[in-house]
Amino acid sequence: MVTLEEDKSGYINNMFARIAKSYDFLNLMMTLNMHKLWKKQAIDAASVNIPYVKKAKILDLCTGTGDMAFEWSKKLQVSKVMAIDSCIPMLERAERRQIKSKKSNSDKITFMEADALALPFPDNHFDAVTVGFGLRNVNDLDLALAEIYRVLKPEGYIASLDLGHPESGMVESFHKGVFLKLMPLLGQIFAGDKAAYKYLIDSLETWPKQKDLSQMFWDKGFTRSYYKNIFLGTIAIVVAQK
């Protein structure tokens, strides 16, 4: 029997498989390439302990086409980046980038098909974890946070970069009423897939506010958590330390 949960993850998987080819271009268009800067900021936030670790092991969840994994691989102290995703066409794009890359750093990355809700790694294994625009898509956020907690080493940091909820009502009205309405249109024009980019907006309905997501990390047992708003809270980085 197919359960509702399986239905949702199947839907998400199909959607990312459909848009895998145009995903990087759409990111560039929709954010004017600023997503790269936000990803670096999230990595910096998760890197607090990395200068003191000799051979750091990093986990990038929901890696997609691998932007954050490639960024992590540039750090000298990083010896291994496990970059996991549940969507094979997205991982294929990532692997193609790795093959084309002239930088030997990228050899530190292993791309792997895996579910963020059942990570195939031992407890207390990674020095840092990142996830970019990924937690919003998993069908059990609570379980995803529990898995992150489990695989992180004590004192390790996790940073989640994702859409946020603006704290000002005026900004929120403009963001929802004008900016987000453009997304399905851009999705239609550049990826030929309006539905996938309408999902992006719909997913915000159930996605917690950044302060609530930060509280969820505290509730899971993390010893500290905070968030940083970008663009008036339309984007947010939520950070937690085990």
Ligand SMILES: C[S@@+](CC[C@H](N)C(=O)[O-])C[C@H]1O[C@@H](n2cnc3c(N)ncnc32)[C@H](O)[C@@H]1O
């Ligand atoms: C919006 S993309 C983000 C990709 C990349 N992190 C970035 O920031 O560009 C979300 C990714 O999450 C992956 N994903 C969704 N649910 C997942 C799960 N349960 N386990 C692993 N990956 C998942 C999707 O396949 C997709 O590649």
